[in-house]
Amino acid sequence: MFRPSHFAAVVLFALFASVVFGITQRETPRRMIRYGIYCFVLFVGSAIVLSWVMFLIAR
């Protein structure tokens, strides 16, 4: 059984979803790569920011 940490699961999820979003939502290879990276950063970045917000609320 594969047991990733919560953060590893977020990174894997962001990677796979960003690849599909990049390919399907843009037309040229260059724009696909840029949009894929943009989505990946937003997925992982928002997870980190929300984690800190929840941590600070819980204190």
Next chain:
Amino acid sequence: MATEPNKSAGAQKDSKHGFVYLPLIAGWLVPGAGHFLLRKWGRGALLAASILGMFGLGLAMQGKLYGGARDMLDLLGLAGDLGNGLLYIVSRVLGLGADQVMVTTADYGTRFIVVAGLLNVIAAVDAHNLRTGRKA
């Protein structure tokens, strides 16, 4: 030199013949197959790797495959799972996936499987858009 663009245009034209919904249906049944039919080898391979990877990791995390719908959330999960096409059917027949979510990672796995199905639907619609010329 001059024959290369003609050859490529010919191959492109060949892939545009036939049933217009074939890439959509093929892409739903097998991840990436819609793009392969349209000779978009690189895009198809990346889509297949992403969707198969996500589905496979979901199963490896003991994610649940929805078999029926007892409430609205189950129904939405089932709809997402059905987006995986043959992957879902084969996995159900082989008895893969957990019946109940027992650990936290199994909950992540269940979401991975559902989202893989939703991403597969997006990829299949993209193949259809390529086929109809709505997208280049």
